[in-house]
Amino acid sequence: MNASNFGGTSRRVFLANASALGAASLFALPRSAAAEQPPETTHIRLVRADAICLAPQYVAEELLRLEGFSEVNYVEDMTSSNTFDAIYTGQADLTMDAAPAIVYAMDSRQSLVALAGIHAGCYELFGNERVKAIRDLQGKTVSVYALGGADHVLLASMLAYVGMNPKRDVSWITGDKAMDAMRLFIEGKADAFMGFAPAPQELRAKKIGHVIINTTQDRPWSQYFCCMLVANREFVARNPVATKRALRAYLKAADICAREPERVARFLVDKGYEPRYEIGLEVVKGLPYRRWREANPEDTMRFLALRLHEVDMIKTVPQKLIANGTDWRFLNELKRELKA
Numbered sequence: 001m002n003a004s005n006f007g008g009t010s011r012r013v014f015l016a017n018a019s020a021l022g023a024a025s026l027f028a029l030p031r032s033a034a035a036e037q038p039p040e041t042t043h044i045r046l047v048r049a050d051a052i053c054l055a056p057q058y059v060a061e062e063l064l065r066l067e068g069f070s071e072v073n074y075v076e077d078m079t080s081s082n083t084f085d086a087i088y089t090g091q092a093d094l095t096m097d098a099a100p101a102i103v104y105a106m107d108s109r110q111s112l113v114a115l116a117g118i119h120a121g122c123y124e125l126f127g128n129e130r131v132k133a134i135r136d137l138q139g140k141t142v143s144v145y146a147l148g149g150a151d152h153v154l155l156a157s158m159l160a161y162v163g164m165n166p167k168r169d170v171s172w173i174t175g176d177k178a179m180d181a182m183r184l185f186i187e188g189k190a191d192a193f194m195g196f197a198p199a200p201q202e203l204r205a206k207k208i209g210h211v212i213i214n215t216t217q218d219r220p221w222s223q224y225f226c227c228m229l230v231a232n233r234e235f236v237a238r239n240p241v242a243t244k245r246a247l248r249a250y251l252k253a254a255d256i257c258a259r260e261p262e263r264v265a266r267f268l269v270d271k272g273y274e275p276r277y278e279i280g281l282e283v284v285k286g287l288p289y290r291r292w293r294e295a296n297p298e299d300t301m302r303f304l305a306l307r308l309h310e311v312d313m314i315k316t317v318p319q320k321l322i323a324n325g326t327d328w329r330f331l332n333e334l335k336r337e338l339k340a
Helices: 003-008 011-026 052-066 084-088 099-106 150-161 180-186 199-206 233-238 240-259 261-270 277-286 297-310 318-325 329-337
Strands: 043-048 071-076 094-098 112-119 124-127 141-143 171-173 192-195 210-214 227-232
Touching (some): 043 084, 099 112, 150 297, 192 199, 233 240, 261 277
Antiparallel strands (some): 094 227, 124 192, 124 210
């Protein structure tokens, strides 16, 4: 059989479909319902970011092919602080990112729309011997990847939650590069550091600092989503069927991460997202990837928006931000379809 003219299908598309079917077999996944409408576009653009907690975004690649996307491309995240520039400018269509950064960005970027929560956890706040609790950050220095990035906004919401003002009560420092934040903490130039995988795992291995807050375990943070799925508003408006199909791929990918962390960790290593299998496994195994089935993402956005509005980090009132910046239709349909 000649793959180059099989049924009028190009060799590139044929091989892409074969690859997708191979991944589906690997993870024991069903193919999408044939009776459903095809996506309005067969090309979808995601963001490649340096964060292995975003494992569903990478596992979803082959599932997206099963959903009818013959071209799945990744736009490189050049900032490493958040992935919204690519979504905002229309260079990418969908991405996972941290809920605090999403809420913060929506205050000024109307082209963003949140579609679903994926999982909780990710971030851990480390402190030195002078910091035993979050209130001990009064007058201290905190290193972050970037001002306005997810780590900065998340910690700002935590400070607001305990009655502190993130603009006045702490000093924020950043390095020339995003990953300098952990180095500044290690070198003693910061009293605290808010890190996401694999930074916390590396600090524990080096026995540097101690954990003040673990958002996977400590309430109220563990009750809310960390990573959510956000899309370009115009893409959603033009491609509702494609949006639903893409979201289904992400939700199935999250289930795979929960069900088969060992295979996902090996996948991350094989694809070059994380060179160390043990670190990848610790991260994937430790995060609640089935949280999308249980929690309401609107609760997360309301909680964070209230905290950030209280300390004047966002101008939009929470109710308006949620009304203008979310679209839960596809999630609600898929929860019924996937029996969540």
